[in-house]
Amino acid sequence: MLLLVDLDGTVWRGDAPVPGVAELLVEREAQGDVITYVTNNSTRHRADYLARLAAVGAPASLERIVTSARATALHIAGLRPRVERVLAVGSPGLVRELREVGLSVMSAGEAAEAAASGVPAAVAAGNPQAVVVGLDRHVDYGRLAIASTCVRSGALFVATNRDSVFPTEHGLAPGAGAIVAAIEVASGVAPIAIGKPGPLLLRVAADSVGVPLEGAVVIGDSIHTDIPAARAAGIASILLLTGVTRPEHLDGLAPGEQPTIVARDAEELRAALEGLTA
Numbered sequence: 001m002l003l004l005v006d007l008d009g010t011v012w013r014g015d016a017p018v019p020g021v022a023e024l025l026v027e028r029e030a031q032g033d034v035i036t037y038v039t040n041n042s043t044r045h046r047a048d049y050l051a052r053l054a055a056v057g058a059p060a061s062l063e064r065i066v067t068s069a070r071a072t073a074l075h076i077a078g079l080r081p082r083v084e085r086v087l088a089v090g091s092p093g094l095v096r097e098l099r100e101v102g103l104s105v106m107s108a109g110e111a112a113e114a115a116a117s118g119v120p121a122a123v124a125a126g127n128p129q130a131v132v133v134g135l136d137r138h139v140d141y142g143r144l145a146i147a148s149t150c151v152r153s154g155a156l157f158v159a160t161n162r163d164s165v166f167p168t169e170h171g172l173a174p175g176a177g178a179i180v181a182a183i184e185v186a187s188g189v190a191p192i193a194i195g196k197p198g199p200l201l202l203r204v205a206a207d208s209v210g211v212p213l214e215g216a217v218v219i220g221d222s223i224h225t226d227i228p229a230a231r232a233a234g235i236a237s238i239l240l241l242t243g244v245t246r247p248e249h250l251d252g253l254a255p256g257e258q259p260t261i262v263a264r265d266a267e268e269l270r271a272a273l274e275g276l277t278a
């Protein structure tokens, strides 16, 4: 069985591992499951997560970590006609993922600097065929302007994810979706969004390990991203109550929006997986 496993709130919460989950994943892998990690985070390269997964004892390899940045890179690399030049609004981790699939990438920061010195926007941005937007903690007016101009001029608009906020130790901070929305409004063009709650991240993750998505199971802690992504992909979902969702949140969901199974902890997750395999 292919297990598509979320990270934050599922494998770890903040700096602490979620008790028993890494050990359970080791067991499931030994029994023949393929474990692949899927996260909407667009800021880090997979290598950062590989180190962290190894530190908590979870089974992992670079090709089985599919962030929204990696999935966006793979999605764009698979497009026909080919996309070769990309303008990126995002972190160095996103730029690295895009370059590693062979794309020629200009960062919006560099492009905005060139445009500010009088170079026409399209030229400053390297005549991109696509504009990729993820979380950029240094986003400013110049970056929004050049990205919007390129999208309005016909470049494909691809969002790593549309998360409106993400949790930090100081509370909620604006997510990639807040930046995507600004460019959407300014350009008048709606993006293709790769991350959950759509199905694309899951599809790309299954493709990247060469396992059919049919019959896979999503394991995650969010009723706003993980569970609707599974539904959109037509596969089962297990909601873990170890992260952002509390039991009472489920009361507000329509029957069609409920997870296939709810698990309070790793023990209940083990039983849920055994039930699905039986």
Ligand SMILES: [Mg+2]
Pocket (backbone or CB within 6 Å): 006, 007, 008, 009, 010, 220, 221, 222, 243
């Ligand atoms: Mg999560």
